[in-house]
Structure formats: C-alpha cells, structure tokens
Amino acid sequence: MKKRWILNLILLAVVAGLVSFLYLRPKQDAVKQAAYEVSSYKLAEFNAIKVEFPAKAAVTFEKVNGFWNLTAPYKTRADQASVQRILAIIAASSSQKIVTDDLQKFGLHQPSIKLTLFRDKNNAEEFLFGTYNPLNDEQYISHRNTVYLISNDYGSAASSQVIEMIDKAPLKPTEKVAGFDFSHLEQWEESRLNLDLVDGQWKVSIDKAKPTQNEMNEWADYSWIHTRAKSVELYTPDRKVTHPSFEVKLADGSKVHFDKIQESPELILARPDEGLMYYFPQDEGFVMLNPPINLPSK
Template sequence: MKNSFLLKKHYVNLALIIIVLALVAVVWLKPGQPTAAKIFAALTADQVQNIELQVSNKESVQIKKQNGVWQITAPITIPANRFRIEKILSITQANSEKHYAANDLDLTQFELMPPQARLILNEHVIEFGGIAELGQQRYVKIENEILLITDDYFPLISSGLAGLVDSQAIPETQKLLNIQMPKFTISQTTKGAWAISPANQQHTSDSLQAWITQWQQARAVFAERFVNLDTNNAPIVILHFADKSQLQYHLITSNGETALYRADVGIKYHFSYEIFQSIANEPALPAAVNTATP
C-alpha cells in the first residue's frame, strides 16, 4: 500500500515537472508570434554600387560608388557623405515581423499610392509609406510585399540632396596645394612646408600647417541647396589641388551667417562660428609672437 502511494506521488511529481517545462516552452518560444526576417534575403551593403533617391517635391539624387568612394552624380557632381550613405545602406540588414501581400490591400491606406519616397539600390526598389499607428515603424513596399520596418532610414532619405553631400570643406580624396584667400595665399613649397604670401616672418611653418589642418578637418554643421544665391559681392576663396582642379567658395557673413557657398553646385555649407573664424581669417601667430613685448 505504501509503495502504491509513493508510486502515485512519483507520477504526480513527474506530471507537474512536465507541465512546468511546457509552460517554460510556451513563454520562451512564444508560439504563434511572427519571427523577424530580413527584408532582403541576399542583398548586402557591399553589393550596392548605385543608389537613387526619389522624394516627393525634391530633386532626385543619383549616387555611385567610384573607386571605393561614394559620389553624387546627379543633379550635381559632388562627394557624398559616406557616413549617411552607410546608414542608408544598413537598410539591407533591416528586419520585419509584418509581411502583407500588396495585391490584397489598398495602398493609399499605407500612404504608398503614391509613395512618400523611393529608394533604389542597384535594381532593388523600396517604396516608403506612412508611419504605423503603434510604434515608430514605417510601411515600406518591396516588389509585391508591404512590410513594417523601424523608421531609421526615411529621415535621411527625405533630407534630399543637401542632407547627403559631404560636409567637409576639402574632399578627403584631394591633395591640397594652396589656398588663395582675399588678402593672402598659403602654398605648399617643393619641400612640403607651407609658406604665406605676402611674406610674414612672424608666421612659422608649424603655424601655417595648423591653419591648413583646420581647413582639412573643417566640417559643416549642415548644408542647404541654393541655386543662384545672391552672394552680394562676398569675398572669394580658391583652393587648388594636385590634380589641377580647384574649388571656389564665397565667404558668407551677412545676417550673422558663417557659411561657405559653392556657386558651381548651389550648396551652402553652414559652419559653427568658431570653425568659420579659424578658416576665414589669417592664421594665428605663434604664442611666442603673441606674448612678446613690443
């Protein structure tokens, strides 16, 4: 009798263990919930060589990878901001838990007819619709599917041309030879040092190198698209490069602005006050000169 009782108790305990394990499996595996899957099964960022962005009421932008460097090729030719391009391309790794057959739905309900923007990676087209009611997710359409993805990409895409240009005053790929300012010119000598003209003995090669470095590292806070901006006789800066090309900027200081304007492409680069002052004015004299008594 006692053995029978113990056997029943053993079965009860075993049954309880099975129930607990089943509950754990339900919680852990969450059956019935959708599994996140990449929106592109095979496409990777490294495979993309051509990008096109089409945004409502803005210029279409075409970007190509040339010798490993992203270059905007239309509507203007100018280096692209590689950090923002890399962020856009990370959409190739985006996941979606929601998949709907587009043929079964009214696309206008998702703001996909017409789409708010279109991103083309090589031959792959992604159309962007509206925001979902719950959560910061956006509807996108790829081929015949509507998916929900995080809204990390549309703000960059919708920024248009000005939001995609490289913010550096001097392109990374260019070797600078001289900068011609309104009142002076700084050039690299045959020995690699920097010299100022008209000559000023108070400047050293190091102080001039520091000024050149400020130009090479100067990044705009943001850029704007302006075609035929009235420069109001703004002073001109000309940068000459080793490949015999040049860049021409207007120094814009009206209305409290601190900007460089490239009239050839219609882009105005806005800099912080400190950075603009460091590149728009004559290099600072060495500390020993500044502190010397007359």
C-alpha cells in the first residue's frame, strides 16, 4: 500500500510538471513575439546620412565607391564601423509600438536628434529621438507617425563626437601598399632605407639586410594594413617647420607622405593631404617605423 501511494505521488508530480511546461511555453513564446521591428529597410538602400541637433552643427555622410565619407562639418574619410552603428537604427526592435500624433508626450516635438537616411535627395526616411523612459533608460523614437521604445545605444551612436567618427586608419581602404621610403627618418637617413614589394617579394635597399618574407608580410599587415590609431585630430601643416618624414608607396605608382611630428612618449604621424594627425602608442609606433629587415649586429 505504501509503495502504491509513493508511485501515485510520483505520477502526480510528473503530470503536474507536464501541465506547467505546456502552460508556460505559450507565455514564453508570447514574450518573444512582443517585439516590434522599427523598419524592414536594408543597409544597401541608403547612400547618404544627415544627423541634426538643436544646438550644434549637423553631421553628414555620403557613400562613395562603397565607403562612407564624412562630408560635414569636415570632409574626410569616415570610420566605417561608426557609420554602421548609426545605420543600425533600421534593424532596431521595440517592446512598444504606439501610433500617435501626440509627439510632445514623448519629447518628440523638439527632438534631441533628427536622423535622416537618404536613398536619394527626394527619397529619405526620418527618425526622431525623444525622451528616455525612466524605468529602463530606453529612448522613445518616432518613425512614420509611430513611436517606439528602443535601446539608448542608437541615440548614443548618432550623437558621437565628430572627431570619433573619422577613420583612424592612416591609409585609405583603396590604397594598396607597394613599398616604403624611410630614407628621411633619422634612424634610416644614413642607409637610405627603401622597401619595395616586387612580384609578392619584399626587396630591401640595404645589401646586408636579410629579411624573412613571412616577417615582412606580418609587419606590413599588422603595422600598416590593419593598424588603427588610438585617436585622430585635424592637422594644418606649418610650412615654416620641417619634420622628419617618410612615404608609403602604393600599387598604382602614387605615394602617401607622412610627417613624423613626435616619436615619444607616443608616435604622432600627420598626413598633410588629408589634414589629419594620428596618435599611436609608443611601442606600436616603434614597430611601424622599424621593419624587421634583420641587419647584422655591428
């Protein structure tokens, strides 16, 4: 009798567990479905962006040959990842979807940010950013007379400082490295160091150098193709001052000139043609200007 009683309890617990599982599962599905997409647009649809603020200059971007450029308040290369974070608004989802004309209720009558994404000058999508929800710090936005509540990351991305939206790579994505002329840097001035990539092989102008191709490829890849400065600033060359300099040779036969403004406690390189100055940690900077050509010790 006791064994049958225990068995009944076990069966009852199993049934209760199954009932609970079947009862709770639809609720979980319902929670997952309670997310509204802000839009169904595609990134490739847009080729220009305008970010407007109540009390500072607008920031604009334009896509040229597949890459985003900053067009105002400065004209220069844009950090591609920063622009992608702005565009991510089109993939945002919201737990609330409110169709309303009462924008004032959500701080959208005087938006903190007005983001416009352009397909062309006559075809654009507008997103307004309003107040924050005090319970979860999410932000109200409006798009096509509909209000959504989304993560504040989207507003932060659109309102980043302009200087942080400039590309931190010293070379353009389209500039393919074919060599270096380091002959005007102090440490290489006597040896007149030049490096050239010929038929996939690195050639060094110093006869005693014994470069390893793998080391040279890794150096060029790490220090010049994939490197990023820790910060950038606008640069206006002073024609009265002469700095140590070097040139990066490109596959199309052109060259990019860099001024070495400072080497310690951090490397500062300036690119006069783009009016930009790049800041690198000292250890990374040393490697950039000292390729592994394996000279014999004196």
